[in-house]
Amino acid sequence: MHDLVNRAIEKFLHAESVHEVEAGLLPPGLMLRNAAQQLGKPVDELVEDLGAWLVRQDEIWRLLRFCGSDFLDFLLRLDELPERIRLITDDVEVPEIALSRGADGLVWVTIAAGSPVWTALLSGLLRAMADDYGTLCVITRSKEGICIDVSDLAFAEARTFRLSARAGQA
Amino acid sequence: MTQELALDRAALDRLMPMHLCLAQNGAIRFCGPTMGKLVPPGAKLVEDIFVEAKGSGTGCVISQIRAADPGKRLALRLRHHRQMLLRGHVVAPAPGGLLLNFGFGVSLSDAVAGFGLTESDFAPTELALELMFLKEANRAIQGELARFNRHLMLARLDAEREAHTDPLTGLLNRRGLMAAMRNALDPGARQAFALAHLDLDNFKQVNDRLGHATGDRLLRDVAQVLNRVTRSRDHVARIGGDEFVLVLGGSWSGEALTGLGTRIIRGIEQVSPGDCGVSASLGIVLSTGYGQGDIDLMLNDADVALYQSKRAGKGRVSVAPLAMDHDLRPRPAPR
Numbered sequence: 424m425h426d427l428v429n430r431a432i433e434k435f436l437h438a439e440s441v442h443e444v445e446a447g448l449l450p451p452g453l454m455l456r457n458a459a460q461q462l463g464k465p466v467d468e469l470v471e472d473l474g475a476w477l478v479r480q481d482e483i484w485r486l487l488r489f490c491g492s493d494f495l496d497f498l499l500r501l502d503e504l505p506e507r508i509r510l511i512t513d514d515v516e517v518p519e520i521a522l523s524r525g526a527d528g529l530v531w532v533t534i535a536a537g538s539p540v541w542t543a544l545l546s547g548l549l550r551a552m553a554d555d556y557g558t559l560c561v562i563t564r565s566k567e568g569i570c571i572d573v574s575d576l577a578f579a580e581a582r583t584f585r586l587s588a589r590a591g592q593a
Numbered sequence: 594m595t596q597e598l599a600l601d602r603a604a605l606d607r608l609m610p611m612h613l614c615l616a617q618n619g620a621i622r623f624c625g626p627t628m629g630k631l632v633p634p635g636a637k638l639v640e641d642i643f644v645e646a647k648g649s650g651t652g653c654v655i656s657q658i659r660a661a662d663p664g665k666r667l668a669l670r671l672r673h674h675r676q677m678l679l680r681g682h683v684v685a686p687a688p689g690g691l692l693l694n695f696g697f698g699v700s701l702s703d704a705v706a707g708f709g710l711t712e713s714d715f716a717p718t719e720l721a722l723e724l725m726f727l728k729e730a731n732r733a734i735q736g737e738l739a740r741f742n743r744h745l746m747l748a749r750l751d752a753e754r755e756a757h758t759d760p761l762t763g764l765l766n767r768r769g770l771m772a773a774m775r776n777a778l779d780p781g782a783r784q785a786f787a788l789a790h791l792d793l794d795n796f797k798q799v800n801d802r803l804g805h806a807t808g809d810r811l812l813r814d815v816a817q818v819l820n821r822v823t824r825s826r827d828h829v830a831r832i833g834g835d836e837f838v839l840v841l842g843g844s845w846s847g848e849a850l851t852g853l854g855t856r857i858i859r860g861i862e863q864v865s866p867g868d869c870g871v872s873a874s875l876g877i878v879l880s881t882g883y884g885q886g887d888i889d890l891m892l893n894d895a896d897v898a899l900y901q902s903k904r905a906g907k908g909r910v911s912v913a914p915l916a917m918d919h920d921l922r923p924r925p926a927p928r
Contacts, residue, residue, distance in 0.1 A: 483733075489722055489725065492712050492713075511731070585711075586712065587702065587706035587709075587725075
């Protein structure tokens with residue numbers, strides 16, 4: 424599974440036109456730090472881009488769309504994500520994700536131990552998923568976590584998702 | 594508190610979207626919304642929807658349902674999609690009626706694809722979506738792993754080829770020759786072959802007078818000559834500075850080998866640079882009489898035959914008398 428994570432990061436960096444990073448030889452964190460340096464952008468921004476890039480990968484996109492029928496459903500079940508990942512594999516450590524909803528309707532996503540990498544990754548992923556579901560919302564990332572203000576759930580047409588990857592008939 | 598519970602159809606639909614209510618005679622009374630997608634239009638009887646799961650049945654679905662043990666699983670196939678096996682169970686909540694509930698079991702993916710089912714077709718308690726999720730996750734991971742394996746295999750093949758190749762000429766190196774000879778002498782692949790040992794004449798002059806770059810170019814030209822006169826199933830190796838070995842498959846006569854050797858010599862003389870007069874001497878042995886462990890012996894015998902050519906004045910071919918005739922062998926080649 425680590426190979427898959429490395430490969431995903433390698434592919435992402437290629438898409439970002441970073442070719443100088445010795446993919447596969449470095450641990451993912453170091454790979455991303457080196458790449459951020461070359462691109463001249465902060466690491467957390469690059470990681471956020473990685474989160475959004477993941478959503479654009481068809482197979483990952485499908486898996487994510489299984490996790491919620493609309494963006495709010497997806498968001499409010501985000502705490503299932505670590506368990507879902509454990510369904511697939513045991514050797515990726517995903518920190519626990521906590522959700523809270525204020526009286527003002529704002530949804531807060533906080534990550535155990537406040538891991539800045541996971542916070543950045545998730546906010547990129549949420550931004551891209553909101554787009555995918557056609558939802559208008561404001562996503563702000565801070566040290567405390569990610570704050571999501573959903574203003575229009577069905578602002579635009581959601582990308583069509585069918586449970587079956589096969590188009591054919593039985 | 595009463596122990597009875599009456600459910601209206603709307604509640605049934607939500608709890609069990611795959612339910613089916615039948616009269617005792619098998620007439621369809623009503624069904625849940627997801628089951629409704631599987632029922633062919635105009636269906637009146639349960640037989641219009643289902644056939645028995647096992648081909649050897651009586652053909653009477655309703656009697657199978659009536660006879661079903663309430664504690665046991667009931668398996669039925671869709672009449673118009675026979676590959677789809679539904680599993681369920683039946684209860685008789687009231688006299689004159691049967692209530693069945695079904696799930697897709699292992700036919701889930703087929704059913705979702707075939708009937709265009711969506712999340713709302715499943716009760717929240719069902720694991721259908723989780724199953725689909727797992728299946729896709731698995732397939733994606735397997736695809737990636739297969740890609741990895743292919744990649745590793747190609748890398749290994751590349752490494753193996755490199756380990757067996759002479760980088761200057763692209764011919765086999767000594768290790769590659771050993772592998773080719775092991776195969777050729779393997780008792781399983783017992784096909785006769787001839788082994789030719791070739792040494793360039795006057796090669797040293799090229800290096801001394803025209804430099805090593807010209808020498809290297811000549812070696813590549815010689816490799817081309819050898820590749821040209823041999824067939825793709827033959828093996829050509831460079832095992833030292835200007836020493837080449839050919840493994841030539843098939844049963845050869847002495848004349849044919851001498852003819853081939855002469856063509857090689859003429860070809861090499863044509864690529865000789867300047868007035869260096871480069872030519873070649875060959876010693877050839879036939880595989881007859883050699884066994885699995887005789888690689889070194891055979892190479893040595895070819896070497897002895899090559900020495901004969903050198904001693905007889907270079908630029909010529911010596912085909913050792915039959916390998917069984919060992920009168921040449923005891924003399925080591927003084928080189």
